[in-house]
Amino acid sequence: SSKTQLARLRNKWTASVYAFFHPEPEIEWRGVKGTNDRKKYLKFKCVAPRCRSTGRHGPYVFCALEGSDSTSTKNLRHHAEGCYGKEALAAADRVGSGEKRREIIAGRNNDLRDGSLVLAFKKQGPGHPTYSARPPTKAESKAYHVRWAAESKRPFEIVNNPGYQQNMKEGK
Known part of the structure; x- marks a missing residue:
């Protein structure tokens, strides 16, 4: 059956x-x-x-x-x-x-x-960390930047720095 x-x-x-x-x-x-x-x-x-x-x-x-x-x-x-x-x-x-x-x-x-x-x-899953090939959303990108600033003990005002903003826009 x-x-x-x-x-x-x-x-x-x-x-x-x-x-x-x-x-x-x-x-x-x-x-x-x-x-x-x-x-x-x-x-x-x-x-x-x-x-x-x-x-x-x-x-x-x-x-x-x-x-x-x-x-x-x-x-x-x-x-x-x-x-x-x-x-x-x-x-x-x-x-x-x-x-x-x-x-x-x-x-x-x-x-x-x-x-x-x-x-x-x-x-x-087991093993080493893997990284996404998908581009992050705008919200994810902001969260990554906040986390980076906090973990590296940098002032949050760095995101207003023109040089930082230029690097972020160029993706470097």
Whole structure:
């Protein structure tokens, strides 16, 4: 039956990308392009409340149940990358278990691409600190400058210095 087949398959879903989709996919029969054949597919739904997918299936991703590509997660990763960004996917890869990944995503209210989801994953993962390739928001940038001034024991008036402002505008 479909339920036992899903239960058996679920044990094999260890890739981090599955955390970005609802844990209970549907099984759907779909036509094979260019033929009269039909194949079984898993229909995964993105957990993002406002999915950013631009694909023709919206928040859904289809994965073949049979054939050589039945274990491929490429289309799932492509979709999750579009919704959450490469950084969030890479951060999820560094976290241990699938349940822990799901808890982090659910706990962050699915903040899309704002960096907080990546930070939540970083707090869980081992290893050396990593740095964002995403440019900081204006508020984050201000917070970094205040922190820098406080930690380096510099007067906060330094931010009004014309030389400091010029360096910040040039990004040096």
